[in-house]
Amino acid sequence: MHFTGTVWRPPYEADSLLLEVTAGCTHHKCKFCTLYDDIPFPFKMSPMQDITSDLLEIQTLYYHPMTSQANKLTGQPQREGFKRAFLTGANPFVLQSERLLKIAARIYEYVPTVKTIGCFARITDIKQKTEEELLALRDAGYTSLTIGMETGDTDALQFMNKGYTAQDILEQCKRLDAANISYAFFYLTGISGAGKGVFGATRTADICNQLHPKLIGANMLTIYPNSELYQEIQRGNWKEEREVEKYQELQVLIKRLNIPVQFAAMGASNAIPMYGSLPQDKEKLLMTLEHIITQIGEEQLREYRTHLRHL
Known part of the structure; x- marks a missing residue:
């Protein structure tokens, strides 16, 4: 192979x-x-x-x-x-x-x-295809895509140089809905930066609530020295969220989601794996997050992030 x-x-x-x-x-x-x-x-x-x-x-x-x-x-x-x-x-x-x-x-x-x-x-990949092409691909068996939406916070998307806006996510994924191509989102917890996590989660929920993702998978932003973002931090242009703030961000996201969707935080970037179906598992997920914030806390969560050598 x-x-x-x-x-x-x-x-x-x-x-x-x-x-x-x-x-x-x-x-x-x-x-x-x-x-x-x-x-x-x-x-x-x-x-x-x-x-x-x-x-x-x-x-x-x-x-x-x-x-x-x-x-x-x-x-x-x-x-x-x-x-x-x-x-x-x-x-x-x-x-x-x-x-x-x-x-x-x-x-x-x-x-x-x-x-x-x-x-x-990528969102830009969908934009390049006509409605007729999307339907043809669906008929050919392309039934579901995995999209790194990252966030519904356009300012964060632009700072991170994603190449699209929150409005682009909304418009292009509505086209996938129309073509009956399902999709899962990857949400990057912490991408909005220190003090802005709640705003990013709110904007993300606002976008997702207008769409039909089958799953929202949360990954925690983990910054490595070979990334451009690391250099931005060294220059004082961006500040990372604390670990607890990232989990508070997830609390807001889950609280504000009002669509039926699977929620998962299963990748290596997540110190505590979580999985559930919304809305039925909403309270269970929120209780887990509250436990992480109040009982595990910043020091242990930061230690996990610091020693995470690779995603």
Whole structure:
């Protein structure tokens, strides 16, 4: 299989076929991001011959009759076929619709048990596609996307150089709703900066309440010395939230969300994993957050953040 650098995928894509169709990020300008620093180029599309080669490898390992016979002879368990494929890279949805449709067709040709496809997407990737293209991609199996919205605070988005505004999030995700393409949001707790977390959470809830995300996954902003944001802090241009303020921010976000949505804080950046369904688990999540704030406190939470070597 062809993989370049660290392979990032959402937790809920753990059982999906991971297929590299891009490497790196087309934007590569977010001040806080260091995820793709181990790649020696900003962005690259995988050649179709590499994609086909990887699919052939999967076909051989999982679907070839001789593989099944070999497993029986050696007492190995039979491998179940993949039901879903996840295209890796920071934002494969940036690819032209024609190429995405070609990739889908190739997946189904070699791995016929796959029924749906997902990938990471930037808001700007959606904007590039027409309504007709979005519908065609949905019909081809692109049923859900994972989007790093980060926040509904436009000032924070602009300072971090995300390349879009809160209004862009609203407009483009309404287009996904219309095309019946579901999506999950990644929310970056702490992105608004010290003293502004409540504002950022409020604006984010205001945006999300007008949309239909299937999940909001919260990650805690963790600042590494090789990030541009670290340099902004050294220059006195930005100040990080305290750890307790980040959890207070999540309290406000959960309180203000009034849509049915899954909420998760499961990644390594979160010192205390949380998961629940809103609105039914709202009080349970708020109680957990209150316990973290009052019983665990700043010192232990900061120690966790300080010793988190990598996301």
